[in-house]
Amino acid sequence: MSTLPADRISATGPDAPHPTITCVFAVTDTPPREEAVSVAQGHDGGGPLRVLAAGPLHLIVQDVPAAAFGEAALAERLNRPEELERCARAHHRGVETAASAGPVVPMPMATLYLDDHNAVRAVTDRAASLRTLLDRLRDRTEWAVKVHGPGSAHASGAAGDGPADGRSYLRRVSERRRTEREERERALARAHAVDRELRRYAVAATRHRPQSEQLTGRSVPQLLNAAYLVDDGRRAEFVRAVGELAREARRSAVEVTMSGPWIPYSFARPDEVARPDGVECDAHREVGP
Known part of the structure; x- marks a missing residue:
């Protein structure tokens, strides 16, 4: 079961500032076509999948409800085999969408950030190693x-x-x-x-x-x-x-x-x-x- 790194977790509760948080499925340097993204399905209860630019890289992301994907709530859900399987399949669908146009680096399941800005910053901080890895996986x-x-x-x-x-x-x-x-x-x-x-x-x-x-x-x-x-x-x-x-x-x-x-x-x-x-x-x- 994946755990949520502390620097990516949204503090949820009555006073939580964000009703949604950003779930990142994968990183690519070749963004998939808009029509491929529009028909793909991510996690239940979340928004549509979308492409988020991070310099020369692109993230496949989804807005998911903070109440359902906060640390405690998600840990409890992933302890149930049927929920774990459901989340794993949703994650794989997001990765497949990213891979439809070029090489892809899948993120660990349930990679979550407070918002798009934090997600982009995390990827740009690792841009050099991610681009090297994408070149290695190409074709x-x-x-x-x-x-x-x-x-x-x-x-x-x-x-x-x-x-x-x-x-x-x-x-x-x-x-x-x-x-x-x-x-x-x-x-x-x-x-x-x-x-x-x-x-x-x-x-x-x-x-x-x-x-x-x-x-x-x-x-x-x-x-x-x-x-x-x-x-x-x-x-x-x-x-x-x-x-x-x-x-x-x-x-x-x-x-x-x-x-x-x-x-x-x-x-x-x-x-x-x-x-x-x-x-x-x-x-x-x-x-x-």
């Missing part, structure tokens, strides 16, 4: 690749086969565990090989934390959860490489899946400019991939 998109390893169901009956004496049982259990460990090591090696190969086609790559089986809805472990920033001109090469790797992996009961192209959320952060092959500790938003 590039994100692709998500996940690798899932084999389960252990095929070995589950091993301990129950053969004689029932304790020594034989323990030996079979030990053998089963060794077999499962060796299979997992081979599957991990395959996942690392997939990652190494795909980095050859990408200008940057990052590994997110593998998702749990509860999140994936699958009974096999996720061995790789990676994102790749790929030049649009190399899209066909990248897709073809993933297809070949997926076919090879199937021989060892490892599955490789791909989704995209996506807005490059995973690479739209200033620290990624200096860390093109970073490894994340926490999974990024996955409104997209």
Whole structure:
């Protein structure tokens, strides 16, 4: 869940000076067409999306009610899963609108300022790094690749086969565990090989934390959860490489899946400019991939 930085929060209440505050979805240097902005939908209860100029940069913003988007009210809403999903989808719609004409730097969900002036000032203070990042993302998109390893169901009956004496049982259990460990090591090696190969086609790559089986809805472990920033001109090469790797992996009961192209959320952060092959500790938003 996103938190609201202290310098962006509106103090709401009976004496609040602003009935609305400015929500910023994204920054771009190529403003989208007016007709694209006019049909886009932002947060429920807010005004229409609009383009706000900040020197050579442009913000996609929305006026939202201060009473509903103040720190306490928003924190309470985002603690409810259905509200969190609703806000995340609205945020993604705003980012997609910004990305309809050119490269985009998505802001964190619920990036709020007291008014337009404060929003513009915050962006102009970072204009140099934002322009560098936009140049880096231009004509590039994100692709998500996940690798899932084999389960252990095929070995589950091993301990129950053969004689029932304790020594034989323990030996079979030990053998089963060794077999499962060796299979997992081979599957991990395959996942690392997939990652190494795909980095050859990408200008940057990052590994997110593998998702749990509860999140994936699958009974096999996720061995790789990676994102790749790929030049649009190399899209066909990248897709073809993933297809070949997926076919090879199937021989060892490892599955490789791909989704995209996506807005490059995973690479739209200033620290990624200096860390093109970073490894994340926490999974990024996955409104997209």
